[in-house]
Amino acid sequence: MGFLGIIEELFHEYKSKQNAVVGVVVEPIQSEGGDVHGSSKFFQNLQKLTKQNGAALLIDEVQTGLGATGKFWAHEHFNLPESPDIVTYAKKFQTAGYFAKAEYQPKQPYRIFNTWMGEPAKLLILDAILETVNQENLIENTRKVGDILLNGLKDLNRQYPHLILNVRGRGTFCAFDMPDALVRDKFLAQMRNAGIQIGGCGNVTIRFRPALVFAEKHAYIVLDKISEVAKRM
Ligand SMILES: Cc1ncc(COP(=O)(O)O)c(C=O)c1O
Known part of the structure:
Protein backbone atom coordinates (compact mmCIF):
# COMPACT_ATOMS: atom_id res chain seq x y z
CA MET A 1 0.00 0.00 0.00
CA GLU A 136 20.82 40.12 -4.35
CA ASN A 137 18.54 37.63 -6.14
CA LEU A 138 19.54 34.95 -3.65
CA ILE A 139 16.70 32.57 -4.47
CA GLU A 140 17.66 32.63 -8.15
CA ASN A 141 21.27 32.08 -7.00
CA THR A 142 20.18 29.05 -4.97
CA ARG A 143 18.41 27.60 -8.01
CA LYS A 144 21.49 28.02 -10.25
CA VAL A 145 24.06 26.86 -7.69
CA GLY A 146 21.74 24.02 -6.68
CA ASP A 147 21.80 22.70 -10.27
CA ILE A 148 25.61 22.76 -10.23
CA LEU A 149 25.73 21.01 -6.85
CA LEU A 150 23.15 18.37 -7.84
CA ASN A 151 24.79 17.65 -11.21
CA GLY A 152 28.20 17.49 -9.53
CA LEU A 153 26.85 15.00 -6.99
CA LYS A 154 25.36 12.92 -9.81
CA ASP A 155 28.82 12.85 -11.46
CA LEU A 156 30.33 11.74 -8.13
CA ASN A 157 27.68 9.00 -7.94
CA ARG A 158 28.90 7.75 -11.34
CA GLN A 159 32.54 7.95 -10.15
CA TYR A 160 31.95 6.34 -6.72
CA PRO A 161 28.80 4.23 -7.18
CA HIS A 162 29.73 2.03 -4.17
CA LEU A 163 29.88 5.06 -1.86
CA ILE A 164 27.66 7.90 -3.10
CA LEU A 165 24.10 6.71 -3.65
CA ASN A 166 20.63 8.04 -4.34
CA VAL A 167 21.53 11.66 -5.11
CA ARG A 168 18.53 13.99 -4.76
CA GLY A 169 17.65 17.59 -4.06
CA ARG A 170 15.91 20.83 -4.90
CA GLY A 171 17.94 24.05 -5.05
CA THR A 172 20.90 23.62 -2.71
CA PHE A 173 18.77 21.43 -0.41
CA CYS A 174 20.61 18.36 -1.70
CA ALA A 175 21.43 14.98 -0.21
CA PHE A 176 22.88 11.57 -0.95
CA ASP A 177 23.01 8.27 0.88
CA MET A 178 26.02 6.20 1.89
CA PRO A 179 26.10 2.40 2.24
CA ASP A 180 25.66 2.40 6.04
CA ALA A 181 25.81 4.57 9.15
CA LEU A 182 29.45 3.74 9.96
CA VAL A 183 30.65 4.78 6.51
CA ARG A 184 28.46 7.90 6.65
CA ASP A 185 29.88 8.97 10.02
CA LYS A 186 33.45 8.30 8.91
CA PHE A 187 32.83 10.34 5.76
CA LEU A 188 31.40 13.22 7.82
CA ALA A 189 34.48 13.23 10.10
CA GLN A 190 36.85 13.16 7.14
CA MET A 191 35.00 16.00 5.42
CA ARG A 192 35.36 18.08 8.61
CA ASN A 193 39.07 17.28 8.71
CA ALA A 194 39.24 18.45 5.09
CA GLY A 195 37.66 21.77 6.15
CA ILE A 196 34.04 21.21 5.12
CA GLN A 197 31.31 21.42 7.73
CA ILE A 198 28.54 19.16 6.51
CA GLY A 199 25.75 17.28 8.26
CA GLY A 200 23.96 13.96 8.35
CA CYS A 201 20.30 13.08 8.69
CA GLY A 202 18.33 9.84 8.79
CA ASN A 203 20.52 6.75 9.20
CA VAL A 204 22.74 6.91 6.15
CA THR A 205 22.24 10.33 4.57
CA ILE A 206 24.56 13.28 3.98
CA ARG A 207 22.62 16.53 3.66
CA PHE A 208 23.50 19.97 2.33
CA ARG A 209 22.09 23.07 4.03
CA PRO A 210 24.31 25.91 2.82
CA ALA A 211 23.47 29.58 3.36
CA LEU A 212 21.74 31.43 0.51
CA VAL A 213 25.05 33.14 -0.38
CA PHE A 214 26.58 29.75 -1.27
CA ALA A 215 28.01 30.47 -4.72
CA GLU A 216 29.20 28.48 -7.72
CA LYS A 217 32.82 28.63 -6.51
CA HIS A 218 31.80 27.18 -3.13
CA ALA A 219 29.93 24.32 -4.85
CA TYR A 220 33.09 23.40 -6.79
CA ILE A 221 35.21 23.46 -3.60
CA VAL A 222 32.75 21.12 -1.84
CA LEU A 223 32.52 18.77 -4.83
CA ASP A 224 36.35 18.59 -5.08
CA LYS A 225 36.64 17.84 -1.36
CA ILE A 226 33.97 15.11 -1.56
CA SER A 227 35.90 13.52 -4.42
CA GLU A 228 39.18 13.76 -2.47
CA VAL A 229 37.66 12.14 0.63
CA ALA A 230 35.75 9.50 -1.37
CA LYS A 231 38.95 8.50 -3.18
CA ARG A 232 40.64 7.80 0.17
CA MET A 233 37.76 5.75 1.62
C1 LIG B 1 11.28 20.42 10.18
C2 LIG B 1 11.33 20.98 11.59
N1 LIG B 1 10.21 21.42 12.17
C3 LIG B 1 10.25 21.97 13.40
C4 LIG B 1 11.43 22.09 14.10
C5 LIG B 1 11.46 22.77 15.43
O1 LIG B 1 10.65 22.21 16.34
P1 LIG B 1 10.68 22.69 17.88
O2 LIG B 1 10.74 24.18 17.89
O3 LIG B 1 9.43 22.13 18.41
O4 LIG B 1 11.93 22.11 18.46
C6 LIG B 1 12.61 21.61 13.56
C7 LIG B 1 13.86 21.71 14.33
O5 LIG B 1 14.91 21.34 13.95
C8 LIG B 1 12.57 21.05 12.27
O6 LIG B 1 13.68 20.62 11.68
Missing part, protein backbone atom coordinates in the same frame (compact mmCIF):
# COMPACT_ATOMS: atom_id res chain seq x y z
CA GLY A 2 1.28 3.49 -0.83
CA PHE A 3 1.66 6.25 1.77
CA LEU A 4 -1.62 7.88 0.75
CA GLY A 5 -3.42 4.59 1.27
CA ILE A 6 -1.94 4.33 4.78
CA ILE A 7 -3.00 7.90 5.59
CA GLU A 8 -6.52 7.19 4.26
CA GLU A 9 -6.75 4.11 6.50
CA LEU A 10 -5.68 6.18 9.50
CA PHE A 11 -8.44 8.71 8.77
CA HIS A 12 -10.99 5.85 8.76
CA GLU A 13 -9.52 4.22 11.85
CA TYR A 14 -9.73 7.43 13.94
CA LYS A 15 -13.20 8.25 12.60
CA SER A 16 -14.43 4.80 13.64
CA LYS A 17 -13.14 5.50 17.17
CA GLN A 18 -15.19 8.75 17.23
CA ASN A 19 -11.86 10.57 17.36
CA ALA A 20 -11.68 12.36 14.02
CA VAL A 21 -8.33 13.63 12.77
CA VAL A 22 -8.17 17.45 12.94
CA GLY A 23 -5.06 17.88 10.88
CA VAL A 24 -2.06 16.43 9.09
CA VAL A 25 1.45 17.82 9.59
CA VAL A 26 3.90 17.22 6.78
CA GLU A 27 7.29 18.54 5.68
CA PRO A 28 7.74 19.30 1.96
CA ILE A 29 11.02 17.37 2.24
CA GLN A 30 11.21 15.13 5.30
CA SER A 31 14.43 16.51 6.68
CA GLU A 32 15.62 14.88 9.92
CA GLY A 33 14.17 11.61 8.60
CA GLY A 34 16.79 11.50 5.82
CA ASP A 35 15.79 14.06 3.16
CA VAL A 36 12.86 12.04 1.84
CA HIS A 37 11.10 13.67 -1.14
CA GLY A 38 7.46 13.26 -2.15
CA SER A 39 6.13 13.94 -5.64
CA SER A 40 3.90 16.91 -6.47
CA LYS A 41 1.12 14.40 -7.14
CA PHE A 42 1.54 13.00 -3.61
CA PHE A 43 1.12 16.44 -2.05
CA GLN A 44 -1.80 17.35 -4.34
CA ASN A 45 -3.56 14.11 -3.39
CA LEU A 46 -2.72 14.61 0.28
CA GLN A 47 -4.39 18.03 0.13
CA LYS A 48 -7.43 16.48 -1.53
CA LEU A 49 -7.57 13.75 1.13
CA THR A 50 -7.35 16.19 4.05
CA LYS A 51 -10.13 18.29 2.54
CA GLN A 52 -12.36 15.24 1.98
CA ASN A 53 -11.88 14.35 5.64
CA GLY A 54 -12.37 17.88 7.01
CA ALA A 55 -8.81 17.99 8.37
CA ALA A 56 -6.32 20.84 8.13
CA LEU A 57 -3.14 20.49 6.09
CA LEU A 58 -0.17 21.99 7.93
CA ILE A 59 3.05 22.24 5.95
CA ASP A 60 6.16 22.56 8.13
CA GLU A 61 8.64 24.82 6.30
CA VAL A 62 10.97 25.21 9.29
CA GLN A 63 13.92 23.71 7.40
CA THR A 64 12.78 24.19 3.82
CA GLY A 65 11.42 27.78 3.94
CA LEU A 66 13.14 30.95 2.78
CA GLY A 67 14.65 29.95 -0.50
CA ALA A 68 16.83 26.89 0.12
CA THR A 69 14.96 24.76 -2.42
CA GLY A 70 15.04 27.42 -5.15
CA LYS A 71 11.58 28.78 -4.32
CA PHE A 72 10.69 30.91 -1.32
CA TRP A 73 8.53 28.09 0.10
CA ALA A 74 9.30 24.50 -0.85
CA HIS A 75 5.58 23.70 -1.18
CA GLU A 76 5.42 26.12 -4.13
CA HIS A 77 7.09 23.34 -6.15
CA PHE A 78 3.95 21.19 -5.82
CA ASN A 79 1.41 23.34 -7.72
CA LEU A 80 -1.21 22.76 -5.04
CA PRO A 81 -4.69 23.83 -6.21
CA GLU A 82 -4.88 26.06 -3.12
CA SER A 83 -2.60 27.23 -0.30
CA PRO A 84 -1.99 24.88 2.63
CA ASP A 85 -4.23 25.70 5.63
CA ILE A 86 -1.27 26.44 7.92
CA VAL A 87 2.43 26.99 7.18
CA THR A 88 5.04 27.04 9.95
CA TYR A 89 8.45 28.68 9.73
CA ALA A 90 11.54 29.33 11.90
CA LYS A 91 15.35 29.08 11.66
CA LYS A 92 16.41 31.42 8.81
CA PHE A 93 13.35 33.53 9.65
CA GLN A 94 15.00 34.49 12.99
CA THR A 95 11.73 33.94 14.77
CA ALA A 96 9.26 31.08 14.76
CA GLY A 97 5.70 31.53 13.59
CA TYR A 98 2.93 30.39 11.32
CA PHE A 99 0.59 31.60 8.63
CA ALA A 100 -2.96 30.32 8.73
CA LYS A 101 -6.13 30.72 6.68
CA ALA A 102 -8.73 32.85 8.46
CA GLU A 103 -10.74 29.83 9.63
CA TYR A 104 -7.70 28.44 11.46
CA GLN A 105 -6.77 31.65 13.28
CA PRO A 106 -7.38 31.74 17.04
CA LYS A 107 -10.53 33.77 17.79
CA GLN A 108 -8.90 35.68 20.64
CA PRO A 109 -5.45 37.26 20.65
CA TYR A 110 -2.79 35.64 22.87
CA ARG A 111 -4.47 32.26 22.82
CA ILE A 112 -1.00 31.04 21.94
CA PHE A 113 1.28 32.96 24.24
CA ASN A 114 4.18 31.66 26.23
CA THR A 115 7.78 32.26 27.16
CA TRP A 116 8.99 30.82 23.84
CA MET A 117 7.12 33.35 21.76
CA GLY A 118 10.33 34.99 20.64
CA GLU A 119 11.55 38.51 20.41
CA PRO A 120 9.65 41.01 18.21
CA ALA A 121 12.92 42.86 17.44
CA LYS A 122 13.94 39.80 15.40
CA LEU A 123 11.31 40.90 12.87
CA LEU A 124 13.46 43.94 12.07
CA ILE A 125 16.39 41.62 11.32
CA LEU A 126 14.09 39.42 9.21
CA ASP A 127 12.99 42.50 7.27
CA ALA A 128 16.63 43.28 6.42
CA ILE A 129 17.25 39.64 5.46
CA LEU A 130 14.24 39.58 3.11
CA GLU A 131 15.38 42.85 1.53
CA THR A 132 18.86 41.40 0.92
CA VAL A 133 17.41 38.15 -0.47
CA ASN A 134 15.42 40.23 -2.99
CA GLN A 135 18.13 42.75 -3.84
Whole structure:
Protein backbone atom coordinates (compact mmCIF):
# COMPACT_ATOMS: atom_id res chain seq x y z
CA MET A 1 0.00 0.00 0.00
CA GLY A 2 1.28 3.49 -0.83
CA PHE A 3 1.66 6.25 1.77
CA LEU A 4 -1.62 7.88 0.75
CA GLY A 5 -3.42 4.59 1.27
CA ILE A 6 -1.94 4.33 4.78
CA ILE A 7 -3.00 7.90 5.59
CA GLU A 8 -6.52 7.19 4.26
CA GLU A 9 -6.75 4.11 6.50
CA LEU A 10 -5.68 6.18 9.50
CA PHE A 11 -8.44 8.71 8.77
CA HIS A 12 -10.99 5.85 8.76
CA GLU A 13 -9.52 4.22 11.85
CA TYR A 14 -9.73 7.43 13.94
CA LYS A 15 -13.20 8.25 12.60
CA SER A 16 -14.43 4.80 13.64
CA LYS A 17 -13.14 5.50 17.17
CA GLN A 18 -15.19 8.75 17.23
CA ASN A 19 -11.86 10.57 17.36
CA ALA A 20 -11.68 12.36 14.02
CA VAL A 21 -8.33 13.63 12.77
CA VAL A 22 -8.17 17.45 12.94
CA GLY A 23 -5.06 17.88 10.88
CA VAL A 24 -2.06 16.43 9.09
CA VAL A 25 1.45 17.82 9.59
CA VAL A 26 3.90 17.22 6.78
CA GLU A 27 7.29 18.54 5.68
CA PRO A 28 7.74 19.30 1.96
CA ILE A 29 11.02 17.37 2.24
CA GLN A 30 11.21 15.13 5.30
CA SER A 31 14.43 16.51 6.68
CA GLU A 32 15.62 14.88 9.92
CA GLY A 33 14.17 11.61 8.60
CA GLY A 34 16.79 11.50 5.82
CA ASP A 35 15.79 14.06 3.16
CA VAL A 36 12.86 12.04 1.84
CA HIS A 37 11.10 13.67 -1.14
CA GLY A 38 7.46 13.26 -2.15
CA SER A 39 6.13 13.94 -5.64
CA SER A 40 3.90 16.91 -6.47
CA LYS A 41 1.12 14.40 -7.14
CA PHE A 42 1.54 13.00 -3.61
CA PHE A 43 1.12 16.44 -2.05
CA GLN A 44 -1.80 17.35 -4.34
CA ASN A 45 -3.56 14.11 -3.39
CA LEU A 46 -2.72 14.61 0.28
CA GLN A 47 -4.39 18.03 0.13
CA LYS A 48 -7.43 16.48 -1.53
CA LEU A 49 -7.57 13.75 1.13
CA THR A 50 -7.35 16.19 4.05
CA LYS A 51 -10.13 18.29 2.54
CA GLN A 52 -12.36 15.24 1.98
CA ASN A 53 -11.88 14.35 5.64
CA GLY A 54 -12.37 17.88 7.01
CA ALA A 55 -8.81 17.99 8.37
CA ALA A 56 -6.32 20.84 8.13
CA LEU A 57 -3.14 20.49 6.09
CA LEU A 58 -0.17 21.99 7.93
CA ILE A 59 3.05 22.24 5.95
CA ASP A 60 6.16 22.56 8.13
CA GLU A 61 8.64 24.82 6.30
CA VAL A 62 10.97 25.21 9.29
CA GLN A 63 13.92 23.71 7.40
CA THR A 64 12.78 24.19 3.82
CA GLY A 65 11.42 27.78 3.94
CA LEU A 66 13.14 30.95 2.78
CA GLY A 67 14.65 29.95 -0.50
CA ALA A 68 16.83 26.89 0.12
CA THR A 69 14.96 24.76 -2.42
CA GLY A 70 15.04 27.42 -5.15
CA LYS A 71 11.58 28.78 -4.32
CA PHE A 72 10.69 30.91 -1.32
CA TRP A 73 8.53 28.09 0.10
CA ALA A 74 9.30 24.50 -0.85
CA HIS A 75 5.58 23.70 -1.18
CA GLU A 76 5.42 26.12 -4.13
CA HIS A 77 7.09 23.34 -6.15
CA PHE A 78 3.95 21.19 -5.82
CA ASN A 79 1.41 23.34 -7.72
CA LEU A 80 -1.21 22.76 -5.04
CA PRO A 81 -4.69 23.83 -6.21
CA GLU A 82 -4.88 26.06 -3.12
CA SER A 83 -2.60 27.23 -0.30
CA PRO A 84 -1.99 24.88 2.63
CA ASP A 85 -4.23 25.70 5.63
CA ILE A 86 -1.27 26.44 7.92
CA VAL A 87 2.43 26.99 7.18
CA THR A 88 5.04 27.04 9.95
CA TYR A 89 8.45 28.68 9.73
CA ALA A 90 11.54 29.33 11.90
CA LYS A 91 15.35 29.08 11.66
CA LYS A 92 16.41 31.42 8.81
CA PHE A 93 13.35 33.53 9.65
CA GLN A 94 15.00 34.49 12.99
CA THR A 95 11.73 33.94 14.77
CA ALA A 96 9.26 31.08 14.76
CA GLY A 97 5.70 31.53 13.59
CA TYR A 98 2.93 30.39 11.32
CA PHE A 99 0.59 31.60 8.63
CA ALA A 100 -2.96 30.32 8.73
CA LYS A 101 -6.13 30.72 6.68
CA ALA A 102 -8.73 32.85 8.46
CA GLU A 103 -10.74 29.83 9.63
CA TYR A 104 -7.70 28.44 11.46
CA GLN A 105 -6.77 31.65 13.28
CA PRO A 106 -7.38 31.74 17.04
CA LYS A 107 -10.53 33.77 17.79
CA GLN A 108 -8.90 35.68 20.64
CA PRO A 109 -5.45 37.26 20.65
CA TYR A 110 -2.79 35.64 22.87
CA ARG A 111 -4.47 32.26 22.82
CA ILE A 112 -1.00 31.04 21.94
CA PHE A 113 1.28 32.96 24.24
CA ASN A 114 4.18 31.66 26.23
CA THR A 115 7.78 32.26 27.16
CA TRP A 116 8.99 30.82 23.84
CA MET A 117 7.12 33.35 21.76
CA GLY A 118 10.33 34.99 20.64
CA GLU A 119 11.55 38.51 20.41
CA PRO A 120 9.65 41.01 18.21
CA ALA A 121 12.92 42.86 17.44
CA LYS A 122 13.94 39.80 15.40
CA LEU A 123 11.31 40.90 12.87
CA LEU A 124 13.46 43.94 12.07
CA ILE A 125 16.39 41.62 11.32
CA LEU A 126 14.09 39.42 9.21
CA ASP A 127 12.99 42.50 7.27
CA ALA A 128 16.63 43.28 6.42
CA ILE A 129 17.25 39.64 5.46
CA LEU A 130 14.24 39.58 3.11
CA GLU A 131 15.38 42.85 1.53
CA THR A 132 18.86 41.40 0.92
CA VAL A 133 17.41 38.15 -0.47
CA ASN A 134 15.42 40.23 -2.99
CA GLN A 135 18.13 42.75 -3.84
CA GLU A 136 20.82 40.12 -4.35
CA ASN A 137 18.54 37.63 -6.14
CA LEU A 138 19.54 34.95 -3.65
CA ILE A 139 16.70 32.57 -4.47
CA GLU A 140 17.66 32.63 -8.15
CA ASN A 141 21.27 32.08 -7.00
CA THR A 142 20.18 29.05 -4.97
CA ARG A 143 18.41 27.60 -8.01
CA LYS A 144 21.49 28.02 -10.25
CA VAL A 145 24.06 26.86 -7.69
CA GLY A 146 21.74 24.02 -6.68
CA ASP A 147 21.80 22.70 -10.27
CA ILE A 148 25.61 22.76 -10.23
CA LEU A 149 25.73 21.01 -6.85
CA LEU A 150 23.15 18.37 -7.84
CA ASN A 151 24.79 17.65 -11.21
CA GLY A 152 28.20 17.49 -9.53
CA LEU A 153 26.85 15.00 -6.99
CA LYS A 154 25.36 12.92 -9.81
CA ASP A 155 28.82 12.85 -11.46
CA LEU A 156 30.33 11.74 -8.13
CA ASN A 157 27.68 9.00 -7.94
CA ARG A 158 28.90 7.75 -11.34
CA GLN A 159 32.54 7.95 -10.15
CA TYR A 160 31.95 6.34 -6.72
CA PRO A 161 28.80 4.23 -7.18
CA HIS A 162 29.73 2.03 -4.17
CA LEU A 163 29.88 5.06 -1.86
CA ILE A 164 27.66 7.90 -3.10
CA LEU A 165 24.10 6.71 -3.65
CA ASN A 166 20.63 8.04 -4.34
CA VAL A 167 21.53 11.66 -5.11
CA ARG A 168 18.53 13.99 -4.76
CA GLY A 169 17.65 17.59 -4.06
CA ARG A 170 15.91 20.83 -4.90
CA GLY A 171 17.94 24.05 -5.05
CA THR A 172 20.90 23.62 -2.71
CA PHE A 173 18.77 21.43 -0.41
CA CYS A 174 20.61 18.36 -1.70
CA ALA A 175 21.43 14.98 -0.21
CA PHE A 176 22.88 11.57 -0.95
CA ASP A 177 23.01 8.27 0.88
CA MET A 178 26.02 6.20 1.89
CA PRO A 179 26.10 2.40 2.24
CA ASP A 180 25.66 2.40 6.04
CA ALA A 181 25.81 4.57 9.15
CA LEU A 182 29.45 3.74 9.96
CA VAL A 183 30.65 4.78 6.51
CA ARG A 184 28.46 7.90 6.65
CA ASP A 185 29.88 8.97 10.02
CA LYS A 186 33.45 8.30 8.91
CA PHE A 187 32.83 10.34 5.76
CA LEU A 188 31.40 13.22 7.82
CA ALA A 189 34.48 13.23 10.10
CA GLN A 190 36.85 13.16 7.14
CA MET A 191 35.00 16.00 5.42
CA ARG A 192 35.36 18.08 8.61
CA ASN A 193 39.07 17.28 8.71
CA ALA A 194 39.24 18.45 5.09
CA GLY A 195 37.66 21.77 6.15
CA ILE A 196 34.04 21.21 5.12
CA GLN A 197 31.31 21.42 7.73
CA ILE A 198 28.54 19.16 6.51
CA GLY A 199 25.75 17.28 8.26
CA GLY A 200 23.96 13.96 8.35
CA CYS A 201 20.30 13.08 8.69
CA GLY A 202 18.33 9.84 8.79
CA ASN A 203 20.52 6.75 9.20
CA VAL A 204 22.74 6.91 6.15
CA THR A 205 22.24 10.33 4.57
CA ILE A 206 24.56 13.28 3.98
CA ARG A 207 22.62 16.53 3.66
CA PHE A 208 23.50 19.97 2.33
CA ARG A 209 22.09 23.07 4.03
CA PRO A 210 24.31 25.91 2.82
CA ALA A 211 23.47 29.58 3.36
CA LEU A 212 21.74 31.43 0.51
CA VAL A 213 25.05 33.14 -0.38
CA PHE A 214 26.58 29.75 -1.27
CA ALA A 215 28.01 30.47 -4.72
CA GLU A 216 29.20 28.48 -7.72
CA LYS A 217 32.82 28.63 -6.51
CA HIS A 218 31.80 27.18 -3.13
CA ALA A 219 29.93 24.32 -4.85
CA TYR A 220 33.09 23.40 -6.79
CA ILE A 221 35.21 23.46 -3.60
CA VAL A 222 32.75 21.12 -1.84
CA LEU A 223 32.52 18.77 -4.83
CA ASP A 224 36.35 18.59 -5.08
CA LYS A 225 36.64 17.84 -1.36
CA ILE A 226 33.97 15.11 -1.56
CA SER A 227 35.90 13.52 -4.42
CA GLU A 228 39.18 13.76 -2.47
CA VAL A 229 37.66 12.14 0.63
CA ALA A 230 35.75 9.50 -1.37
CA LYS A 231 38.95 8.50 -3.18
CA ARG A 232 40.64 7.80 0.17
CA MET A 233 37.76 5.75 1.62
C1 LIG B 1 11.28 20.42 10.18
C2 LIG B 1 11.33 20.98 11.59
N1 LIG B 1 10.21 21.42 12.17
C3 LIG B 1 10.25 21.97 13.40
C4 LIG B 1 11.43 22.09 14.10
C5 LIG B 1 11.46 22.77 15.43
O1 LIG B 1 10.65 22.21 16.34
P1 LIG B 1 10.68 22.69 17.88
O2 LIG B 1 10.74 24.18 17.89
O3 LIG B 1 9.43 22.13 18.41
O4 LIG B 1 11.93 22.11 18.46
C6 LIG B 1 12.61 21.61 13.56
C7 LIG B 1 13.86 21.71 14.33
O5 LIG B 1 14.91 21.34 13.95
C8 LIG B 1 12.57 21.05 12.27
O6 LIG B 1 13.68 20.62 11.68
